[in-house]
Amino acid sequence: xxxxxxxxxxxxxxxxxxxxxxxxxxxxxxxxxxxxxxxxxxxxxxxxxxxxxxxxxxxxxxxxxxxxxxxxxxxxxxxxxxxxxxxxxxxxxxxxxxxxx
Numbered sequence: 260x261x262x263x264x265x266x267x268x269x270x271x272x273x274x275x276x277x278x279x280x281x282x283x284x285x286x287x288x289x290x291x292x293x294x295x296x297x298x299x300x301x302x303x304x305x306x307x308x309x310x311x312x313x314x315x316x317x318x319x320x321x322x323x324x325x326x327x328x329x330x331x332x333x334x335x336x337x338x339x340x341x342x343x344x345x346x347x348x349x350x351x352x353x354x355x356x357x358x359x360x
Contacts, residue, residue, distance in 0.1 A: 280311040283341045284333060291331050291345040299329055311335060 281302055289296040302308055305328045324335040330346035 280335070280339075281308050283339070284311065284328070284335065284343075287341045287343040288328050288331050288333065291343040292329055302328070306333075 284306075285296050285299060285302055289299055292299070302311075306324070306326045310324060322337045326333050332344040334342040336342075
């Protein structure tokens with residue numbers, strides 16, 4: 260494989276990891292709120308999607324990213340785990356949603 264092809268494949272892999280990190284958060288928040296993911300506010304309005312990508316990197320240190328989305332507390336671990344705790348007013352909803360990548 261030529262160097263330019265390797266670089267292109269690496270960028271494609273980075274793009275897919277970035278999408279997967281964002282999708283995991285969106286899906287977990289939608290599940291916690293019991294709504295369709297398309298009904299949520301845009302992810303970029305509450306957190307930089309690139310920060311999610313960097314968070315889901317290959318660091319050996321335990322690092323977490325905390326933010327609030329749609330009233331839910333969201334915690335993203337660098338191992339790919341996403342924890343979403345819905346707001347208290349959603350008593351009939353799930354206690355928490357965990358997505359493991």
